[in-house]
Amino acid sequence: MTGPADDGRRHEAKAIPIMEVAARLGIGGLRRAGLEHVGPCPVCGGRDRFGINPHRGLFNCRICDEGGDGLKLVQFVLACDFVKALDYLVGKADVAPDPAVVARRKAKAEAAERKRQEAEAAARARAIRDAREIWHAAQPGEGTPAEDYLAARGVWFPGGWPPTLGFLPDHPYLKFWPGRGTVAWFRGPCLIAACQNPAGKVTAVHQTWLDVGSPGQKAQIIAPDGSLADPKGKKWPAKMVRGSKKGCAIRLTPLGASGVMIMGEGIETTGSALAAGVKPAAAFWAGIDLGNMGGRMLKVPGTRWSGQPDLEDADAWLPPDCISQLAFLQDGDSHPKATRARLLSGLERAAHHSRHPDFMGWIVAAAEGADMNDMRKRELKDAGTA
Numbered sequence: 001m002t003g004p005a006d007d008g009r010r011h012e013a014k015a016i017p018i019m020e021v022a023a024r025l026g027i028g029g030l031r032r033a034g035l036e037h038v039g040p041c042p043v044c045g046g047r048d049r050f051g052i053n054p055h056r057g058l059f060n061c062r063i064c065d066e067g068g069d070g071l072k073l074v075q076f077v078l079a080c081d082f083v084k085a086l087d088y089l090v091g092k093a094d095v096a097p098d099p100a101v102v103a104r105r106k107a108k109a110e111a112a113e114r115k116r117q118e119a120e121a122a123a124r125a126r127a128i129r130d131a132r133e134i135w136h137a138a139q140p141g142e143g144t145p146a147e148d149y150l151a152a153r154g155v156w157f158p159g160g161w162p163p164t165l166g167f168l169p170d171h172p173y174l175k176f177w178p179g180r181g182t183v184a185w186f187r188g189p190c191l192i193a194a195c196q197n198p199a200g201k202v203t204a205v206h207q208t209w210l211d212v213g214s215p216g217q218k219a220q221i222i223a224p225d226g227s228l229a230d231p232k233g234k235k236w237p238a239k240m241v242r243g244s245k246k247g248c249a250i251r252l253t254p255l256g257a258s259g260v261m262i263m264g265e266g267i268e269t270t271g272s273a274l275a276a277g278v279k280p281a282a283a284f285w286a287g288i289d290l291g292n293m294g295g296r297m298l299k300v301p302g303t304r305w306s307g308q309p310d311l312e313d314a315d316a317w318l319p320p321d322c323i324s325q326l327a328f329l330q331d332g333d334s335h336p337k338a339t340r341a342r343l344l345s346g347l348e349r350a351a352h353h354s355r356h357p358d359f360m361g362w363i364v365a366a367a368e369g370a371d372m373n374d375m376r377k378r379e380l381k382d383a384g385t386a
């Protein structure tokens, strides 16, 4: 059965690939994510909640709670009915969106975006406040199990204990658990590291829960349901950051005047290089994680990890202006290609922003399959000092 508006054109309209419909509607800014093309919703503007699956010929916005085929997409974007959408797609009439509907949607979308930004800013401020409270509560780490933990891993500080490393003897492991919200999974001794932003302000803390019974070991994390690992089999992490870490570093030594900086991901990696006595005048800062050191990468078709920095990422870590030589330490125990790409991206970004005409960056890699800290421990064992 066909209605008066249908007259066989429905099939014609349905035969148009949905990506072509999207292009005609001027929907842009989509990027590939698996089978889908995702990006800002043309109606609500919601970031990454709008997606088109060309294989299935369907779109979906999780904020607008709308979805369907190409004809539905026309109705959705142009705020029109089925008949007008058909007219639009098979070219029998010009269809302009109803300006009143468009204006109403725009106002709604702007209000939603404002609300989202306010909520995001409030959550960030709360996280930073929490981080500062934790940091102010921490005692200096020297002479505590924090020092024992690092010493057992071959890490000590020739120039004195860093004021950025503290300790809390009974610190709650706060984490989200489905159905219960954010709860303390357990409490225990914890190495607390200050993550400082470029201005030197503490905006996050890096927390490492310790097993004081076994020197050099992190605590075994047990979830509220008694599990030791997530459903994918990955052990629950004994390390967690609270606050806003992007652009921050854990400063194990002062900046100094050498212009040289050595940065690993964690305290153990960076501290191993420091304790080994290479480049004693260099600044040793831990970059917290690869995402922070590398920043956002550009998507380059045909490559999984481009190694090219997305220079629009203004929050990624950058070395201070006085740094002319930057060495990133690459651990061999993580995914080598992905890790290397991220580090390269970070070095490229640093070179781009550096004011030094002779800025140099390079990657120092640990042996395949080993982490710097393992190498350090082995080295000490061979030397008979550990």
Ligand SMILES: [Zn+2]
Binding pocket: 041, 042, 043, 044, 045, 046, 050, 061, 062, 063, 064, 065
């Ligand atoms: Zn939407």
